[in-house]
Amino acid sequence: MLFWVIAAVLTLGASLAVLLPLTRQAEGEADNSHDLEVYRDQLGEVDKDAARGLIAPSDADLARAEIARRIIKFDAEDAPRSKGGSQLASRLVGVVAVLAIPVLSWSVYTVIGSPDVPSQPLSARLSQKPADTSIDELIARAEAHLVANPSDGRGWDVLAPVYLRMGRADDAITAYRNAIRIEGTTAAREAGLGEAIAGSSGGIVTADARMAFEASLKLEPANPKARYFLALALAQEGKLAEAAIVWRQLSDSLPPDSPWRPVTEQAVAQAEGRTAPANEMAGGPGPNQGDIDAAASMSAGDRTAMIEGMVATLDEKLRQNPRDPEGWLRLVRSYQVLGKTDLAQDALGRAYAALGRDSEDGRKLTELAGSLGLKVTE
Template sequence: MILAFLLALLAFGALLPIIAPLLRGGRPVASRGSFDQAVYRDQLRELDRDIARGLITGEDADAARLEIQRRLLATDKLPTAPSRLSRSPLLAMVVFAVIGAGSVGSYLWLGAPEVPDVPFSGRKAVATVDSQANSLDKATEALSAKLKQNPSDRASWVQYGRNLAMLNQFDKAEDAYRHAMALGQNDPDVMADHAEVLVLQAGGTVTPAAEAALKQVLALDPSNGLARYYLSIAAMQAGEPKQAIDGFQALLAEQPSDSPLRAQLALKIAEAAHSAGIPVPELAKGTPPAQTPGPDANAVANAANMPDAEREAMIRGMVAQLAAKQDADPANLDGWLRLGQAYAVLHEPDKAADAYEKAAKLKPDDISIPLQEVRALLTDQPPTEKLPGRVVALLKRVEASDPDQPLVLWYLGMAAVQDGHADEGRRYWGKLLTKIPQGTEDARMIQSAMDALPKQ
């Protein structure tokens, strides 16, 4: 109400210079002829005073008088000044009404009066987002400086790529991921992130290069959700909507029933069904909601502001709680998988492998579990060191179930070469080369490794 009053007051102030003259009227303005007549009459009076004082002769006085009188008569022919507006309250009211109504009507037509103001809480949230964006920019700049000093830090290249992707700098992000993979950071999650950047780089189109990268991720980790999602998108774009629906439905069946991803997957299924000209199928039911409690928003915010030592202590405490819960419920497959991932993040590969072993016993036919165990054990493994026996045993176990698994072929070939069996290594890598798209970076790397082997 106060705002409306202030706006009306401002509008009245803006109109006042226009309507005030109409309310009080205009004062008459003297014409140029009236001014000239006054001057010439004054000259006649001055001439009479000069004659009286004897300053001018009679003949000169007559001539001067005639000239002044001629000019005085000529002033009657000068144009008169236009008349000013007279007082007109009615016209003032009309002007005020027309301008006021026009302003209000224009706002109602062109403006958005129904849009509410942003509350202070919302402004605070916007400010927080801006602050987070600035923090991300600074963190990315710091990573760039760090990588200039230590370009062989593959973990920093991965984080640098993720930051650049969040900043929508996809070309630079793709280059950062390539650096990380060239340094040996070839786990499926990093490769999937790289493939996603390729898709985003193309404006959402799954290009042939991105599709080849996604298939490579899926060969290493058949359960990788990101690769399966984008390959389903690729099927839609290739005119195979039914294949896309099957892919989305499989992902939907693995999502908890309360997952926010279900809405996005359901939308994609509807789009694919519409493209195929078929009814939208019944959506696959998800898994039960996850019961494992995680940190709330306040805990996450507090952790972000903690010193590194305190933050790590808090994370280790949470992992210890998860481990205690698993000991009390050893049949919880998802819990063992989460515990293995948590230990891997904490760079405790042996504990991570133990957790994956317990998960594998609950689901022995799932080869993705021992492969996760292999990746956990090799996370901090220098490329030049010999593969641990535990890793080789896991790889042999997977080979018995899936002899064409690319990760198994690569590492078993490496183990054979490290043991001095170049021919066996060449056999593994030659078989792997037939599974990799030709012309890719990975294919060139495998060929280079084979060329470096001793000649037969």
């Protein structure tokens, strides 16, 4: 009922705002007709006064001339308004339109509208039971709570892994850091922070991510997430054999129902060359098990030559297809690991040219360059 009262008041106000000017125009025209009658009465009064000798004939002529001049001027100003019944017709059309629009709109709304549906403000939706709300509304409720209570470490601790599962890595980093700052450090929080930092860097285990994983292992040496990602860091540095050993040890130590077991076994299979192409996360086509066995029997020089050949292959692929952010990250890291800082610096410059320094991929390159000690110049 309140809705209809408000709607009626607003409609009445809008209609009066349009109708009043039309009313004033009609009153103005009535006033103009009255002025003309006054001028005519004044002429009659002058004639009567002259006939009775109350005014001199010359003064009577001057008065008649002045009144006649005013009548002529009035007729000239009023002429544009008197074009048949056009002004009256225009006013009638305006009045009909003003009255018809509210009637028509209200009629349509009663057919297709829903005036009886109650409003649903955000505060009311957030106060619903969790089972009756969507995940987005639950997150919005938690975020609203943390805006009002930023020192609620438990809230940040709960929201951080949710952000991580949703792919909101930057938000997860903020949440984990707030939880650590307020609630204190734990192995799970440090490992989650490291995973969020790696996710924000496109899967690259940066120096900051490595520090978080190492902090997690200090608190819990058997933490599977930290062990997995530190092995991934070895693989990304080109140390596939070492990464495979760490992953194998992790896989053997995990219970059969651990969620990390299938992921780790897949990583072992990739590192050992049992799946094709095995080493995308470490830098393009990697060595299979036969390559690893052959490398074990090689001299140090031959082993280095094999690795350099793999890096050169990746470099050539990036020259042909420069729109490969992960490839550039691997190439820059590989050259630096090999001790070829000049080539790493050159690859960084080419990567900036291909991807853009200010892009998201460019920022990841800058972060990697900083962790490797490379110069980032304009």
